Ligand SMILES: Cc1cc2nc3c(=O)[nH]c(=O)nc-3n(C[C@H](O)[C@H](O)[C@H](O)COP(=O)(O)OP(=O)(O)OC[C@H]3O[C@@H](n4cnc5c(N)ncnc54)[C@H](O)[C@@H]3O)c2cc1C
């Protein structure tokens with residue numbers, strides 16, 4: 206039996222529920238030496254801003270137990286160079302492309318979205334309001350429902366593409382933020398971005414990152430991400446793209462059980478460049494060995510009853 | 517210079533892994549595929565057999581050929597500690613060859629400089645030179661620097677290749693007292709000519725070589741390091757500041773690890 210892995214998010218038709226985490230897959234091009242990118246359900250690219258951004262000084266990466274700490278600082282060539290460099294490449298792909306965007310004001314996000322919509326073969330836009338590594342960018346929007354919704358509203362005015370909004374784990378406001386964004390036209394919720402964190406070398410008493418603080422990702426954050434997906438799925442109806450520490454097919458399936466429609470693989474790509482095809486393959490065999498006909502049948506099937514519950 | 521990247525994650529058999537000196541290990545990996553195309557200056561990354569230490573560790577290639585790849589590493593922290601415990605017969609996930617390589621520059625009056633563990637790609641360059649040139653007449657001089665007499669590696673092999681070699685130590689326990697660059701400067705006072713420099717070593721050494729090269733208008737090519745997240749251009753982690761109008765940083769894993777000294781922005785801008 207071949208299980209049906211296909212899903213859709215807004216207008217995005219995905220043949221399987223696996224995409225990439227923004228900023229962990231380049232623009233996809235680098236991975237072509239490892240596997241055919243067209244195996245992905247969708248490609249999600251590194252956040253792009255209106256103007257080019259240099260990013261933070263090094264060191265930008267440090268290791269923590271089962272995790273990565275990073276402060277890249279949204280290094281990207283800016284939307285114009287991005288369109289020039291990747292337009293024809295995206296056109297040749299047979300899968301939907303989701304471009305992640307970041308900015309400092311709703312107008313800036315909207316301008317980037319407009320240029321992408323008009324001049325690039327793009328199917329979805331992921332609004333990154335949650336990068337912890339730039340002081341001026343985004344974060345102000347990540348902690349406040351009204352501010353977050355103002356970004357979605359501005360972007361929605363300029364594009365009819367499928368809109369995803371990516372939430373930060375560093376707030377307790379996410380249910381309210383998600384609801385506010387959905388009411389302004391967001392088609393899906395992505396959770397989560399990295400956790401604000403830091404690491405210190407006690408011998409030198411220096412922070413391990415030049416930026417002092419950074420964002421934590423990788424298997425260490427998976428329980429936090431799962432809980433957010435579960436929490437959000439109980440309160441909202443639009444599809445959720447679950448991410449945070451996914452490294453195996455079982456990890457991905459846990460997010461589906463918690464209520465995610467799709468999943469994204471991030472940090473795992475760095476230490477296992479073939480993680481994505483392995484996960485897709487693993488999900489297929491898991492479902493077929495249990496005779497589950499489609500991935501949708503697994504979604505939101507968390508069993509919370511307890512044998513000790515005698516109320 | 518860029519070679520074709522055989523970017524595939526492969527499980528390679530560990531043929532040997534032993535400490536040849538306290539905290540310095542030599543590891544040989546079996547590689548049934550083409551190894552002759554691997555170039556001096558290129559590196560590989562190793563995934564550690566650990567669920568806790570996830571970041572692949574980068575190491576310069578010391579030697580490649582005859583279906584074998586060799587690396588030489590210093591035990592520094594958790595990752596290299598773990599690596600040192602790997603036994604012959606185990607398999608390691610390795611990605612290679614990564615990065616560019618030292619350029620092929622004219623050998624006449626070429627100078628190679630190495631500080632500490634920086635001898636790794638310099639050794640490989642010497643080997644390839646020895647295979648293609650008459651080393652005793654080609655006027656290449658090698659300046660090796662170390663903290664003390666006990667920290668020169670593979671000297672016997674280097675001497676067998678008949679290079680003109682100068683040794684210097686920080687504490688004067690062997691060769692000249694001072695750095696390898698000090699030794700070169702002294703030779704130049706005696707009239708030594710230098711056409712180009714290839715160097716690998718700690719950051720302060722590379723910076724000094726770069727400044728020296730710029731003052732004397734001698735091209736210098738430096739193998740640089742940076743903490744890496746992936747090793748193949750996916751994370752944008754391994755940034756090094758450059759003097760470039762278009763970009764403030766280049767990536768050590770993709771644009772390097774070898775840079776021409778004048779590309780690098782040494783002073784905080
Ligand atoms: C292109 C390149 C080639 C290298 N070649 C060699 C080599 O031939 N032999 C050798 O002994 N070492 C080499 N290194 C350095 C080696 O990668 C680090 O020593 C190693 O990753 C440290 O791991 P650890 O877990 O033991 O140390 P950690 O506990 O992680 O760190 C110890 C110290 O090493 C630094 N470090 C950690 N990760 C890296 C990294 N990825 N790159 C550079 N520094 C790092 C840390 O900032 C810290 O100061 C090379 C590095 C690069 C980038």
Ligand SMILES: Cc1cc2nc3c(=O)[nH]c(=O)nc-3n(C[C@H](O)[C@H](O)[C@H](O)COP(=O)(O)O)c2cc1C
Nearest residue numbers: 226227228252275333397398422423449450471472
């Ligand atoms: C090196 C690095 C760069 C990242 N860059 C971005 C980015 O540009 N935009 C964004 O929305 N998220 C970015 N993220 C966050 C990831 O997309 C993802 O949300 C997070 O890492 C959790 O997933 P993971 O544990 O699978 O990596 C980045 C993460 C890492 C580790």
Ligand code: FES
Nearest residue numbers: 746747749752769
């Ligand atoms: S180490 Fe990831 S881009 Fe260089």
